[in-house]
Amino acid sequence: MTTIVTENCKNCRFTDCVTVCPVACFHYDDDMLYIDPDTCIDCSACIPECPVQAIYEGDDIPEDQEKWIEINAEKAPGLPVCEEQMEPLPGAEERKAALGF
């Protein structure tokens, strides 16, 4: 079982998810968040928090998003931890609307 951040987070980075993460497993770069699979306990608290439904777990991961399993695992450990909510990226609201949320 793995929980991952996918495509929809890119250029949004709302970070609502990090406030409920019990183990601080979210990491960030300039574009989006990533989950460190070695820290995440698959509690799924973050999933309903994401305003653009970018987070998926295990069996729920859509096929076209499966590449993100590897990307999360590779990127997260080398990036800073996101422990507190940050300002969304500029244009996040517009992107959210464009995604249909």
Add this chain to the structure above:
Amino acid sequence: MAKLGSEENPLLVAIVGSGPSGFYAAEALIKSDISVKVDLLERLPSPYGLVRSGVAPDHQKLKQVIALYQKTADSPDFNLIANVNVGTDISVEELCQSHHAVIMTSGAETDRKLGVAGEDLNGSYTATEFVGWYNGHPDYRDRQFDLSHDVAVIIGQGNVAADVSRILSKTVDELKHTDIAQHALDILAESKIKEIHVIGRRGPAQAKFTPKELREFGELSDCNSIVRAEDLILNPESEIELLEKSNIASKKIYDQFCEFSKRETDPAKSRNCYFKFLMGPKELIGTTKLEKVILEKNQLSGEPFKQSARGTGETIELETGILFRSIGYRGVPIAGVPFNESWGTIPNEKGRITDNNCNIIPQLYTAGWIKRGPSGIIGTNRACSVETVQCLLEDIVKLDNSEIKAGAEAIYTILDRKNIRHICYDNWKKIDIKEIERGKLKGKPREKYTYIAEMLSEI
């Protein structure tokens, strides 16, 4: 007097209850940019609250959250004072004298009542009792559960109801390598239960399981998960609810029920778990013990997302000898702290405790389930505790700084005078190591001590 929160005059905070919200409050204080000393008080000798005694034994990965609490506990600014009951061994008033602020994080320790006749019959139990029992909580160690009946009924469709139902549905082989208490595993091994009925008062679109918990019912080795297709017919309001994009969790749950309804029942499996909707208990019947439950069929009324269940008058009977109610938790009052009886919580504004007329009481704060009611999962408490600690840090200039507070030393003096044995985090670590050693022999992550005296004898 040096500024409160400075190196010379650190902010002294007593936190009452060492579950997730207590640990997250401690973490937030320790990570803040002021100087603090946290004393975390716990009623049992063992910390971690519901992570230890609530999270189901077959959800070991969730319990890994403890690693983070251990990091907090390793801070030199953290101190555990366990095996101490605040309210009886030491008062909240005494904590207010020894510390600058007190945060109540005592959780929601009891169940909501069904409020129907026969509720207290032998054979009718709370989910709390059963969960505490299989998780080795000392309060419930000696409870007896008679699993010699064919039919078990669970009232409620939230994650606790799912845990209780799943534990009853699993075989010993599915549980024996978890940290389930041995005394519970021995009783479950003799279980005669063949049917488990999980009853929700609203419809399949309003069940409160998480999708992941429900999915586990599709993976049981010796139990069919059964939903009747006709029970999945939705009223128009529920259809609207499921079309709402943000309601994706309910949609996933509904889809999972649909998947169960299409499955062939495997006759080789010895148990069946039935999910039933739109009904609630009207009466529990039995002479000396529970014999049957009268369920009243419900209908929904109201707008989408505001639908409530109302009895239709039509009833059905279900013969059963064992029933668990799991319709929510409530907190219990602590002497010296205001309490809202109808909500089962401590009245507060963003974590600042108020009296029942909304007047803020200086020094007193709260976080977790006792603050906001029993909703959300482990991580939800992190945001909740952070909010409370932010309020406390904003208030620091208003806190009494007229004299030096004695902190933990004052607590120890009171406890020692009363001859109350208190244990520290290093003491707990000894118990922890022993439990893990005991588990290893059986291929379990740990074998818990289930009596307080046993734990104390290992220190």
